[in-house]
Structure formats: C-alpha cells, structure tokens
Amino acid sequence: MMLMTMVLLATQGPPTLSALAKLSPRAAGEIVLAGKDHEPVAKIVVPTDRGMDPPGMIERQLVERPVAGPQGCSRRRWIARFSHGPDIAEGEAALSSVSASTEVALPGAAGCPDDGYVRLNPGLEATQALPALRYLDDIRRGDAPAKFTCSDETASGLCADPGKIRQALAKLSSWAVTRQNGQMVFWLGTPGQAVTEVRYSPDRLDQVTVSRRIPAPF
Incomplete structure (x- = not known):
C-alpha cells in the first residue's frame, strides 16, 4: 500500500477515482490532500444522493481523524470533486477541486465520537x-x-x-x-x-x- 501511494504521488496528473479506490482512507488522503495541512483521513464517504451531482462531476468526502481539545473535538471534512467528460468512464474521473469545512462534537465517555458532528x-x-x-x-x-x-x-x-x-x-x-x-x-x-x-x-x-x-x- 505504501509503495502504491508513493507511485501515485510521483505520477504526474491528478489522481483518479479508480486509483484512490485501491487505497486505504489514510493513503487516499495523502494523495488528494497533498500539499495541504491536514490530519490523517479516517474514512471516505460516498454521498448517497448522486442525483445532486452536476453532469460529469463526482464527489467524495474525506473525513479526518478528530482532534481532542480542552472544550471538545474538532475535525475537517474535505470535499473532493472529480470530473470526467461524456466519453470517459467514471472510474477515470480526475480530481478537479478540494475544499474543507470544520465540524465539532462534544466528547463522550470514550473520548471523541465517530459520528454526530x-x-x-x-x-x-x-x-x-x-x-x-x-x-x-x-x-x-x-x-x-x-x-x-x-x-x-x-x-x-x-x-x-x-x-x-x-x-x-x-x-x-x-x-x-x-x-x-x-x-x-x-x-x-x-x-x-x-x-x-x-x-x-x-x-x-x-x-x-x-x-x-x-x-x-x-
């Protein structure tokens, strides 16, 4: 897995959906968020409402591992958008943009929760x-x-x-x-x-x- 990540990082051109599907969430985060300050990616979310995607656009959400602070827990959810032409398979859709939003939650008995942000x-x-x-x-x-x-x-x-x-x-x-x-x-x-x-x-x-x-x- 580490070798594949290094190969993708060295490959010219933006990553594709099919390439990222072969990686763990953490490794995929290193590829998609290369050059950005970020925590390790804990999971990748595939939106269920694909009907909201503009034509030729596919979204994936990369959710960071939460960080505990004195008041509670915070993490970022990165929205990665992949685009492809009408004659290009979805798997070959290439990364076109990345944006992030911050999420917070109160800690539970076991520390930062996985959901409910x-x-x-x-x-x-x-x-x-x-x-x-x-x-x-x-x-x-x-x-x-x-x-x-x-x-x-x-x-x-x-x-x-x-x-x-x-x-x-x-x-x-x-x-x-x-x-x-x-x-x-x-x-x-x-x-x-x-x-x-x-x-x-x-x-x-x-x-x-x-x-x-x-x-x-x-």
Whole structure:
C-alpha cells in the first residue's frame, strides 16, 4: 500500500477515482490532500444522493481523524470533486477541486465520537461553537433556564409547552451552527426535511427562540 501511494504521488496528473479506490482512507488522503495541512483521513464517504451531482462531476468526502481539545473535538471534512467528460468512464474521473469545512462534537465517555458532528458555517471558529453546543445540551436537559419563543409551521405540537420543546430538542441531532446578527443559530433534524432552528444571544442566554419550518424545495 505504501509503495502504491508513493507511485501515485510521483505520477504526474491528478489522481483518479479508480486509483484512490485501491487505497486505504489514510493513503487516499495523502494523495488528494497533498500539499495541504491536514490530519490523517479516517474514512471516505460516498454521498448517497448522486442525483445532486452536476453532469460529469463526482464527489467524495474525506473525513479526518478528530482532534481532542480542552472544550471538545474538532475535525475537517474535505470535499473532493472529480470530473470526467461524456466519453470517459467514471472510474477515470480526475480530481478537479478540494475544499474543507470544520465540524465539532462534544466528547463522550470514550473520548471523541465517530459520528454526530456539527458543521460550522464559514466565519465561525471551533472555540466559539463548542461552548454554544454545550449550552444547547444544557437547554435540552433542562439544566439551563430558558424562556422560549416558539413557532411551528408543521403542526407537530412542538410549541405546546416548555417541557415539550425540551423533549423535542433532546430527540434531534444538530447538523450545522452559525452566528447571525450576534446570535448563535443551530439547525437540528435531518437536512432536507423539516428544520428545527434554535437561536439565542450569548448576552441573553435565557431568551431562546425555537422555530420549525418546512424547507423550500430545490
């Protein structure tokens, strides 16, 4: 495996999907992320919704091994895009671009988890997101006082009372977080389905706005 990696690194031209399929995630990461500062790649994710790929484009996600810090765990998810012409087999699609996003999670009893990470929108640092994620967990458990303002487009009963709100939030996973107009904003649920949004200001932690809406169609 090491010999194959060295050969690919020495080969001129961008790597192809068929070449990377023969490598371990760590070795594939060395090829795709050559020249970039990165942690070892722990796994490669093949997106399930191929219908979203533009014609001639194929995506692979290279997920780094998480790094533990004093506030929690962080890792990067690299999006590698491969392109091929109409007369070229998918396996010969060549790497055309690479971009990365940062994800964070709170540690478990066994350390950094393998799954359940929250994507940070551009401009937000892990040092800002991790305390916010911990506070969201406090809200879910009832360990943090909160006066809720709630709205629901789905008639799910989310806003019936504060207890129902906390129960609903505890059952949902966060998948993205950002900072807007001085507020921390979380999106919970499953991307593409009904979105539950939680927002609060670090200056008014007890004022929490929760809303559930149906996402606009693509």
